Amino acid sequence: DSGVTQTPKHLITATGQRVTLRCSPRSGDLSVYWYQQSLDQGLQFLIQYYNGEERAKGNILERFSAQQFPDLHSELNLSSLELGDSALYFCASSASGRLDTQYFGPGTRLTVL
Amino acid sequence: AQSVTQLDSHVSVSEGTPVLLRCNYSSSYSPSLFWYVQHPNKGLQLLLKYTSAATLVKGINGFEAEFKKSETSFHLTKPSAHMSDAAEYFCVVSKNSGYALNFGKGTSLLVTP
Numbered sequence: 227d228s229g230v231t232q233t234p235k236h237l238i239t240a241t242g243q244r245v246t247l248r249c250s251p252r253s254g255d256l257s258v259y260w261y262q263q264s265l266d267q268g269l270q271f272l273i274q275y276y277n278g279e280e281r282a283k284g285n286i287l288e289r290f291s292a293q294q295f296p297d298l299h300s301e302l303n304l305s306s307l308e309l310g311d312s313a314l315y316f317c318a319s320s321a322s323g324r325l326d327t328q329y330f331g332p333g334t335r336l337t338v339l
Numbered sequence: 340a341q342s343v344t345q346l347d348s349h350v351s352v353s354e355g356t357p358v359l360l361r362c363n364y365s366s367s368y369s370p371s372l373f374w375y376v377q378h379p380n381k382g383l384q385l386l387l388k389y390t391s392a393a394t395l396v397k398g399i400n401g402f403e404a405e406f407k408k409s410e411t412s413f414h415l416t417k418p419s420a421h422m423s424d425a426a427e428y429f430c431v432v433s434k435n436s437g438y439a440l441n442f443g444k445g446t447s448l449l450v451t452p
Contacts, residue, residue, distance in 0.1 A: 259440075268442060268443075282439050284439055327385055330386070331382055
């Protein structure tokens with residue numbers, strides 16, 4: 227158990243809908259990262275937050291957004307969902323420094339029908 | 340930019356025989372390199388990481404990897420495979436541990452009795 231929690235474990239929704247994925251980092255970790263794992267794209271970095279501020283952006287679509295709250299949990303919002311958004315979404319956290327390991331949560335499996 | 344290429348998408352070994360999973364990297368910086376493992380329907384677990392200290396890195400569960408700058412390689416090895424090693428293995432590069440991770444496409448390891 228990495229100490230990173232993600233809810234829900236599974237999410238099934240329809241095209242055009244909006245969903246919110248939630249991540250709680252390990253106790254004391256200030257950085258949160260979101261990754262998407264799909265069959266065709268593999269594992270891709272989406273976005274990173276550090277202590278409430280956006281730090282880095284990867285291949286995140288404009289339909290997607292994220293935030294990190296004062297209690298350091300993070301939410302990834304996916305809107306106008308398309309079939310191709312079906313994937314496993316991972317959250318990872320790290321303490322703060324540049325040499326810190328990222329610990330991954332169990333993921334949320336999103337299915338768009 | 341940093342990237343990794345995993346040279347084999349599937350590797351099959353017999354239980355008790357050595358494991359070799361190959362990875363080449365490309366980086367304009369002195370990279371941080373990692374191997375992560377993903378068991379079926381599970382999250383990602385860090386096996387080991389290289390951050391410019393010793394070139395031979397020992398990880399969990401008997402795995403190790405050697406950083407070879409001249410060959411731009413970071414191959415993962417284990418002397419004797421166990422059935423529980425069957426999983427997907429990802430070679431990962433980062434500008435630094437606290438930065439976004441760039442994942443390879445993964446190598447699926449099958450261990451046969």
